[in-house]
Amino acid sequence: xxxxxxxxxxxxxxxxxxxxxxxxxxxxxxxxxxxxxxxxxxxxxxxxxxxxxxxxxxxxxxxxxxxxxxxxxxxxxxxxxx
Numbered sequence: 001x002x003x004x005x006x007x008x009x010x011x012x013x014x015x016x017x018x019x020x021x022x023x024x025x026x027x028x029x030x031x032x033x034x035x036x037x038x039x040x041x042x043x044x045x046x047x048x049x050x051x052x053x054x055x056x057x058x059x060x061x062x063x064x065x066x067x068x069x070x071x072x073x074x075x076x077x078x079x080x081x082x
Contacts, residue, residue, distance in 0.1 A: 006060045008067040010039075020061055025054040033071045042068040 005016040010031035017030075024039045033039070040049045041058065052058050052069070060067060 006062070006066075008060055008069065010069045011071055014066075017060055021057045021059050023054060024052040024056050024058065027052070027058065027069060028054070028071065031069075031071070034073070036074050037071040038074070040070050040072060042070065 005018065006020070007014055007016045008027075009015070010027060010033070013031065015030055022030075025035070027033075028035060028037065028039055035054070039052045039054075041052055043049050044064070049070075058067070
């Protein structure tokens with residue numbers, strides 16, 4: 001592996017890693033994201049974004065530019081008013 005850092009974005013914040021793959025849980029932990037949130041990988045063009053599970057490894061090596069992830073809070077259903 002080269003000494004060059006691999007960088008990626010989570011919620012538009014840049015992060016660096018020496019690892020060629022990280023799990024969804026590792027990405028969320030590095031970014032300080034609540035573990036109950038879902039993590040998604042932004043797809044290229046019109047392709048649908050891909051949810052990344054906590055135990056799922058994601059290659060961090062660049063395809064065409066750095067990987068871009070975003071977090072989504074868990075959905076709430078029903079009436080929240082008291």
